[in-house]
Amino acid sequence: MKKSTGSIDKEVGSRVRMRRMSIGMSQEKLGDMLGLTFQQVQKYEKGMNRISVARLIEIAKILGVDIHFFLDGVTSAKSTAGFAEENPPTYVADMMSTPEGLQLVRNFTGIKNPKVRKSIVQLVASLAIQEEAERSS
Numbered sequence: 001m002k003k004s005t006g007s008i009d010k011e012v013g014s015r016v017r018m019r020r021m022s023i024g025m026s027q028e029k030l031g032d033m034l035g036l037t038f039q040q041v042q043k044y045e046k047g048m049n050r051i052s053v054a055r056l057i058e059i060a061k062i063l064g065v066d067i068h069f070f071l072d073g074v075t076s077a078k079s080t081a082g083f084a085e086e087n088p089p090t091y092v093a094d095m096m097s098t099p100e101g102l103q104l105v106r107n108f109t110g111i112k113n114p115k116v117r118k119s120i121v122q123l124v125a126s127l128a129i130q131e132e133a134e135r136s137s
Helices: 009-023 028-034 038-047 051-062 091-096 099-109 115-137
Strands: none
Touching: 009 038, 009 051, 009 091, 028 038, 028 051, 051 099, 091 099
């Protein structure tokens, strides 16, 4: 019986990818430092292969974060009480896993003027609304 990976493996892998990309490290470099191929790193990041605790500790050290970075907010079971979403949005991880999203965040955090930051948020919101309207037409 083959063990399959689940949503937790995908979430942890996504956080590995996000951190690796945020420090500008390639899959090849991380693989070399772990004694793995870049394909194995790719499988970890996509959640196709489960990352052992020992390996996750090693990855955390290489990427310069505490192991909790990969696990913070991850739950092992669905919440049955309250108004918790069944599938919480993954838009932050999705955005940070793209080169454009990472570049946007890096550049945005460099802007210190609150008025400029607010203008950028308004611009992005209006572009998203415009694109949604075009898709609906």
